[in-house]
Amino acid sequence: xxxxxxxxxxxxxxxxxxxxxxxxxxxxxxxxxxxxxxxxxxxxxxxxxxxxxxxxxxxxxxxxxxxxxxxxxxxxxxxxxxxxxxxxxxxxxxxxxxxxxxxxxxxxxxxxxxxxxxxxxxxxxxxxxxxxxxxxxxxxxxxxxxxxxxxxxxxxxxxxxxxxxxxxxxxxxxxxxxxxxxxxxxxxxxxxxxxxxxxxxxxxxxxxxxxxxxxxxxxxxxxxxxxxxxxxxxxxxxxxxxxxxxxxxxxxxxxxxxxxxxxxxxxxxxxxxxx
Numbered sequence: 001x002x003x004x005x006x007x008x009x010x011x012x013x014x015x016x017x018x019x020x021x022x023x024x025x026x027x028x029x030x031x032x033x034x035x036x037x038x039x040x041x042x043x044x045x046x047x048x049x050x051x052x053x054x055x056x057x058x059x060x061x062x063x064x065x066x067x068x069x070x071x072x073x074x075x076x077x078x079x080x081x082x083x084x085x086x087x088x089x090x091x092x093x094x095x096x097x098x099x100x101x102x103x104x105x106x107x108x109x110x111x112x113x114x115x116x117x118x119x120x121x122x123x124x125x126x127x128x129x130x131x132x133x134x135x136x137x138x139x140x141x142x143x144x145x146x147x148x149x150x151x152x153x154x155x156x157x158x159x160x161x162x163x164x165x166x167x168x169x170x171x172x173x174x175x176x177x178x179x180x181x182x183x184x185x186x187x188x189x190x191x192x193x194x195x196x197x198x199x200x201x202x203x204x205x206x207x208x209x210x211x212x213x214x215x216x217x218x219x220x221x222x223x224x225x226x227x228x229x230x231x232x233x234x235x236x237x238x239x240x241x242x243x244x245x246x247x248x249x250x251x252x253x254x255x256x257x258x259x260x261x262x263x264x265x266x267x268x269x270x271x272x273x274x275x
Contacts, residue, residue: 002242003249004256010241012248012256013162015263016120018270019100019155023047023092025274027099031091036082045075047092050085051137063133065167066177068201089141096156097149103273107266108148116262117151119255124157127247132164151266158247165243169236178209183218183233186225 002009022028024044032043049060057073064072083091101108121143129136138157144150170180178198185195192210193199213219218229225233248256 002245004245004251004253006238006241006245008256008260009245009248011260012158012263013241013244015260015267016155016158018267018274019152019263020159022099022103022152022270023096023156025096025099027102028092028095031095032083032088035087035091037079042075042079042082045072046079046083046085046088048134049076050088050092051134051141053085053137054080065170066180066197068178068198068205093144093149093153096152097144097146100152100270101148103270104148104266105269105273107269112262113151113266114147116259116266117147117154119251119259119262120154120158121150122250123247123259124154124161126250127157127161131168132161135161135164158244161247162240162244166236166240168243169239172239173232173236175232175236176209178206179213182209182213183229183236186219186229187233191223 028047029040029043032046033039037043037046045060048064049055052060052063054077055063057076060076061067061069061072079088104113107113125139125143127135127139129139135157138153138160141153144153170176175183178201181195181198182192185192185198188195192206193203198206210219210223213229214221217226218232220226220229251259
């Protein structure tokens with residue numbers, strides 16, 4: 001029995017996503033490049049994997065789940081020869097807070113943001129960590145004091161908690177990492193070969209993944225969704241929301257409504273500035 005309606009849990013995902021993903025912006029990229037990273041993906045893997053410690057590529061690949069074989073190993077452990085996980089955590093937090101502050105503009109100084117950051121943090125640090133390796137690593141870190149940094153940190157915790165659960169839902173439905181990207185592309189009305197996360201894969205390799213989904217009745221002859229594929233995608237998303245819901249058990253219905261209402265203009269400001 002969920003404490004809050006699934007629609008509100010899903011709405012929280014929609015609202016924390018643009019806030020948490022400022023960590024993948026150019027401001028953060030430039031901060032990592034300044035410390036010797038060779039490209040965007042060095043900084044991406046250093047920053048996002050840092051809460052796991054100096055984990056080998058095999059572990060990061062398993063935890064991140066949806067990168068193609070060999071992609072993680074092009075960056076890890078190389079990055080740990082240039083920067084420590086502790087340094088990567090600090091750079092990521094500082095640069096992400098800077099990026100979020102820039103995107104928020106005048107919102108960054110509003111007193112209401114303090115209350116929203118506090119509510120989001122209460123939820124973010126109360127979720128069950130079992131079976132959530134990336135979330136557990138993040139939760140072991142100190143929570144920033146400064147409100148904008150705290151809001152980013154809370155959004156990142158909630159995002160990765162949901163992401164760990166999403167990976168569990170994919171595993172439960174027998175969907176591999178690259179297959180998940182194919183299903184995501186189709187849900188967005190795109191063909192797999194046009195989707196940014198996998199369009200770079202060798203054509204034969206991507207075709208083999210699509211063929212495997214076709215053999216299982218999830219993709220049709222033209223490369224689009226079958227009814228079974230669409231239903232599988234729906235079930236995965238519903239289970240992901242269900243697994244994300246316990247993070248909000250600590251909040252009353254009124255507090256969750258307050259958090260959603262407070263996050264809506266903040267997320268809108270971030271998306272508008274980013275666009």
